[in-house]
Amino acid sequence: MESGDRTWEVFLQKKPGLAFKHAGSCHGYDKKMAIQNARDLYTRRGEGRALWVVPTEAIVSVPLDDAEAFFDPGEDKAYRHATFYKIPDGVSHL
């Protein structure tokens, strides 16, 4: 890899109140270049009012081998959802 050029992950907030969403990635040699490149690439049509860029290597993710252990247990605990619970008829605000 030609030295110096880096990839960055781009997050956009369309407007206040909405969460930042991953939009894709961009290149840049330094932070200023990266955020300007992200702006030019991802916001030409008013797609966002706030922008984050994060060096790709800073992202920590769950590797494939661990995915089941991380996420499957969360799928079978119905008692974490309101629908698990039976409320008698006639009772309100529950």
Add this chain to the structure above:
Amino acid sequence: MKLELQHDESKFLIRLADTSVILGQRLAEMCSCGPFLEEDMALSNISLDLFGRAEELYKLICKIEGADYTPDDLVYRRNEREYYNIKLVEQPNEDFAWVIARQFFHDLYAETLFGQLTTSSNAELAGLAVKVLKEIKYSHMHAADWMDRLGLGTEESNHRLQYAVDHLRKYIVEIFDFDDLDRRFIADTASLETTWRNAVSAKLQACNIEEKEIVTPSIRDFRDGYHSEHMGNLLSIMQYLPRAYPDAKW
């Protein structure tokens, strides 16, 4: 076309409009020629801003003049001696350092100038100035960052930037040689010049570029439609189609 502007305000504004369109054209030349794809994007963005700015200014001029000609007529049917842009912006894209230095010098000037125009008594012009200031600010930021990268990067980039700066500075003198028209429409010409000179000095120093002694060159003023040799070539490319097919609508 023989351009006969009746109003002082249009005679002033056409300098800004022409400067924008010519600089836009120079940046458009960089399409697919940049150091990497992201920079093609960045430069075309700035070019688009400049063409848009030029168009709005030409529209204003047509309105002030109550003219039956259009912005396109102004762009495509005036010859080399009828254009009133600063010579700085017609200088060629010798290399990326020229592109950046030219942009940096221009944007500093444009930012201060349009900053003053936000208080114009012409409400439309004032409104336009507010809008374009945002674009100029972004372009200026981009150019200033690249001045740092090139000035402080490698020995080669520093030499190339130095060369570009030395050459382009000879076209600065005319910009601050204000005439009565400038003094009528620019609230504070003195501060326009000092702001520019101070900011440029600071930047050149910060990015390790020498601010050499410049002997005032004997060059005629852009305000009288005098240009460098580049202008004729630039216009002959830009204006080719309407001139080759004068009866066609484009």
Add this chain to the structure above:
Amino acid sequence: MDKFEQAFNEIIEKDLKVEPRDWMPEKYRKNLIRQISQHAHSEVIGMQPEGNWLLRAPSLRSKQVLLAKIQDEAGHGLYLYSVAETLGISRQEMNAQLHSGEAKYSSIFNYPTLTWADMGAVGWLVDGAAIVNQVSLQRTSYGPYSRGMVRICKEESFHQRQGYEIMVQMANGTPEQKEMAQDALNRFWEPSLMMFGPHDADSAHSSQSMAWKIKRESNDHLRQRFIDRTVPQAHFLGLTIPDENLKFNEETGHWETSPFNWDEFWNVIKGNGPCNRERLDHHKKAHNENAWVREAAAAYASKVETSVA
């Protein structure tokens, strides 16, 4: 078969999306890298034939619209390079493959743009063909590619309109303008049809791409869709499609064309088109002559930025 391979097969079967983290057959990965990087290269090389007339655009409007379009193409190239990077190839490697000739790009861009009317024809026909292909690719099995295509499709529609607007103006203009428009159509019609690739029977990668749902519809199917849409558009302009055997088949409801000139197609792909050399040389020149800029950027970044995150 291990559970990851099974999971992959299930994703493909159920029309779900494969994401960068998932296991995928090495051939799937390689197939995608080839297709996506070549798609990206096509966008980037495509900037050249249109950039050719940018400086001579005959009105402020047409100049701005054309520049915005070319800029979008750079953007599409960037989205696609980013997608390819999720599969484990770097921008620099892709660039090297383009320069060495190992990677191809859409052969339509090896044709020259000779007149302003070509800006109309390219927007109308080339982007038109690209849209048909890209809309189909929105349903591709690889998640990032699919998302990239959705984004690209949103942006692409103005491109075709930009081209058609020029065609309308010229077809309704002076006799010289109309002649220019017809000439552009004459030169770009068949090359645009070739953009869909060879007949499916002659395409090396097609069947595997279809099996993995990378490709969702066949070359011929997409090509026919493009022809059926475009012929009426040409008739509206009062222009003639340069195919004396063109006729509408009442039974099938499709427009039938002459057999294509596949010799030309393969010759251009092999590197013997009108502008193959020029396109690559231009790209290499810009890259090589600006190496000093990239070196400066790298040197500067290492001086000012010491933290990784």
